Amino acid sequence: MQKLSCSSFILLISIITSSEVCASSKASELTVKVPAASQSQNLTIPYQQNTINIDGDLSDDMWQNALSVSLDIVNSPWDNLPSPIKTTAKIIENGKYIYIAFIANDPDPKKIQGFLGDRDTKWFDDIVGIKLDPHNNRRLNYEFFVNPFGVQNDAIFNEITGEANDLWDGIWYSYGKITEHGYQVEMAIPYSILNFEENNEEKKWAIELVRSYPRETRLRISHVPLDRNNPCWLCQYPEAVGFKNAKTGTNLRLTPAVTASSAQSKDIYNPQSNWDKDNDIEAGIDLRWGIDANTSLNATINPDFSTVEADAGQLSVNKTFSLFYNEKRAFFLDNTDYFKSNYDLVYTRNIADPDYGAKLTGRSDEHSYGMFITNDTETNFVMPGNLSANIASLSQESHSSALRYRYDHNDNLSVGAISTLRKSDDYHNYLAGLDGKYRINNSNWFRAQLLSSQTQYPEDLDSNFCGEDLSSCPFAEQALRSQQEDEFTDQAIKLDFNHDSEYWLAHVGHENIGEDFRADLGYMTKVDLQKSQASIGRRFYSEQGSLWQEAKLSGRWHIIENENSEFIERYLSTNFEIDGPKQLYTDIRLSHAEKVGLRHDNTVLTIDGNTNQFTENQINVYVKARPHPRFYMSVDMTLGDKIDYYNDRLGDLQELSTNLTWNVTNHLEIDITHTLSQLEADNHNPKFDDNVYTANLTDVRISYQFDVRSYLKLSLVYTDIDRNKYNNPKINVSEKSNNLSSQLIYAYKVNPQTVFFLGYSDNSYQDDYLNDLEREERTFFTKLSYSWMP
Known part of the structure; x- marks a missing residue:
């Protein structure tokens, strides 16, 4: 499921936003080493005091004085042709x-792939945009892209982590329209949403102008030639010269919001029960203040996060680790890249319902920093393990905070420090650490991180997971790891070497996470392990006009043990990937894994002699394509062996995930994802079949986009899990477990902060004691927020 909804999207973002790891240089005050080829392409940006009306009409007088740049190079997948x-x-x-x-x-405007949609949903369309690094230190750049209908897509790319954050939303302006010769787009990006060194001097910002042209293949068209032997695209960009009068202005934004809701629930096992109602009206306010061009302050009081779009459905059957969900809340997303490091140490979905929050982020010369603090009415965190993990919840308020600092010493060396805190009445988790990245040359670099934590748990935390009898408890590992009478400390270390050149990729890494290490503000589900891994890959390129563009053959190996060197997993795989016609991408993976199951005796954490070892051989085939401009489809299939964890045996897995996105019209989009997962294992009772479980998950999103500002969206997530109680000998199971979640929402968005929501959501459930799906929760809600910028 996750691969269908994310992996192909992330691959596209990587291509468009250069989310490859890039080499580094000093901050904007320092001299940046720009390749000679790029220097010859530097752009001198004209200045004029007039304004432009963003309406898609390029007849404004100011455009006649603008710099014209031809985008005449295809730098991916073609080699600068x-x-x-x-x-x-x-x-x-x-x-x-x-x-x-x-x-x-466009020679045939009818083939333009562009549709109306919500913000950040049209990366697969025909799009044009700009990539801008106002600090010119080749470590972070803004991405602003627009499709033919004016739908905005934006992101921030962080070179240190090699990730593009498309969840960031800036307030900027755009308009797009299709013409008889193709399409044209206008964009206005205010300096108030950028971070740069504000002075009265001429500035030099790294820049690239990009067009993505999806037809038989997706061509990346630019004015910049890129060297395939240098994975750092950002480092190769020329400079935009000018911006002497660039000012951020007052850069103050206040966003008051009012939310009204009526939440209703009832006991579905009691036919006579009535709906219990909880009506609520809440008011809150967000503040964003650009103290200067390099420093931003965010603050929020009584925020309401209940009206964000429903999360994508995920199957949890036969999984032993807690699921990951993306952050969607504006306060946490703004400048979130300042808190990134090698480990995911700041996972703000742990902060469930904050009363208030404040965040300060900034940059000065070669120094960058970020810090935030929140008060949460709940206390949730991941209780990690080496064979399983689950969520712990405390009925008490807590404070959470994070501090991140990075120093860019020179072009090749960056070092950083990070610290996080979770604290409530009788619980705390403090974490501190150092990390760094050293680039040997364009193709080779090291990364390292060292962390230490100190934790104190409440005395009765183990009751969060199990009762007094651990032997039959599925969360016994979490209960055991929570039984700590005093403060405890431990460390984690991670080392990586990476090679990325035109034809070869290689990676060697090692990490060691202590059994008492905790990162409770982050998403670190595993502790008490040491992992060594290596991978190697070879790229192949075709000639222009071939049926395929690029292929890759790769292999991967890793071994995992606990801190006592007890075996947990050994994994070996080989992959073959190829890009073909109709934007066809195929990935075939063969894997061999030796793994242990869950513990026989839950009352101890020992692995040797306390687990069975199994061998999983699997084949995975993933295919995605756009056979027609209005259709996108993907298929993800896995066949082979799979551990039936809770019955401690090897089963036969058949899993198929399919996704279809159909733009019925330019306004109407239907997106359907369905996952079928079936596990079979030998049933020693000949009267019954071998089925262990059959799980179906259907996620349907139907949206009608009236224009770029307003839409009506229906979301339906249905799970249907059938278990064979006669072939689950070690656990008691419900034969039937069905769940239906629905949400209907109308939204009007002037910008990401000025919004109006009106919606309804409900949840229905069915098990062995219910003949039909019974609605147990329903909510009516509305929200109005207005972003005021003086």
């Missing part, structure tokens, strides 16, 4: 905004 289509960009600024226009010609 001439573009088959004409694209012209115009760029000019007025001290408050940088204006960009694109004239994207």
Whole structure:
């Protein structure tokens, strides 16, 4: 399921936003080493005091004085070959905004892949945009892209982590329209949403102008040639020169919000029960203040996060570790890249219902820093293990905070420090650590991180997971690891070496996470382990006009043991990936894994002699394609052996996930994902079949986009899990477990902060004691927020 909803999307973001790991250079005050080829392509940006009306019409007088740039190079998947289509960009600024226009010609405008949709949902469309690094230190850049209907897609790419964060939303302006010769786009990006060194001097910002042209294959068209032997695309960009009068202005934004809801629930096992109602009206306010061009303060009081879009459905059957969900809340997403490191140490979905929060982020020369603090009315965190993990919840308020600092010593060396805190009445978790990245040359670099934690648990935390009898408790590992009478400390270390050149990729890594190490503000589900891993890959490229563009053959190995060197897992796989016609991407993986099951005796954490070892041989085939401009489809199939964890045996897995996205019209989109997972194991009772469970998950999203600002969306997530109680000998199971969650929401968004929501959601459940799905919860809600910027 997760692969269908995310992996192909992340692959595309990586191509468009250069989410490859990039080499580094000093902060903007220092001299940046720009390749000679890029220097010759530097762009001098004109300045004019007038303004431009963003309406898709390029007749404004100011455009006549703009710099024109031809995007005539295909730098992916082709190797800097001439573009088959004409694209012209115009760029000019007025001290408050940088204006960009694109004239994207198309020989057959009917084949343009562009549709109306919500923000950040149209990365697969025809899009044009700009990538901008205002600090010019080749470590972080903003991405602003627009499709032919003016739908905005934006992101921030962090070179240190090699990740593009498309969840970030800036407030900027755009308009797009299809013409008889293709389409054209206007953009206005206010300097108030950028971080840069504000002064009255001429500035140099790394820049690239990009067009993504999806037809038989997806062509990445630019004005910049890129060296395949250097994975750092950001490092190869030329500079935009000018911006002498660039000012961020007052850069103050206040967003008051009012939320009203009526939540209802009832006892579905009592036919006579009535609905219990809880009506609530809440008011809150968010503040974002750009103290200067490099420093931002965010604050929130009584925020309401209940009206975000429903999370994608995930199957949890036969999984022993807690699931991951993306953050969607604006307060946490703004400048979240400042808190990234090698481990996921700041997972803000742990902060469930904060009363208030404050965050300060900034950059000065070669120094960058971020810090935040929140008060949460709940206390939730992951209780980790080496064979399983689950969520712990305390009925008490808590404070959470994080501090992150990074120093960019020179082009090749960056070092950082991070600290996090979770604290309530009789519980705390403190974490501190150092990390760094050293680039040997364009293709080789090291990363390292060392962490230490100190934790204190409440005396009765183990009751969160089990009663007095641990022997039959499925969460016994979490109960045992929570039985700590005093403060306890431990460490974690992670080391990586990476090679990425034109034809070869390689990675060698080692990590060691102590059994008493905790990162309760992060998403670290595993402790008490040491892992060594290695991978190698070879790329192949085709000639222009071939049926395929790029292929990769790779292999991966890792071994995992606990701190006492007790065996947990050994894994070996080989992958073959290839890009073909109709935007066809195929990934075939063969894997061999030796793993242990769950413990026989739950009352101890020993693995040797306390677990059985199994061998899993699997084949996984993942295919995605766009056979028609209005259809996107993918299939993810896994066949082979799979451990039946709770019955401690090896089973036969058949899992199939399919996804179809159909743009019925330019306004109406239907997105359907279905996952079928079936596990069979030998049933020693000949009267009954071998089925252990059959799980179906269907996730349907139907949205009608009236225009770029408003939409109506229906979300349905249905899970149907049937278990064979006659072939689950070691656990008591419900034969039937069905759940249906639905949400209907109307949204009107002037920008990401000025919004109106009106919605309804409910949840229905069915098990062996209920003949039909019974609705147990329903909620009516509305929210209005207005972003005021003086």
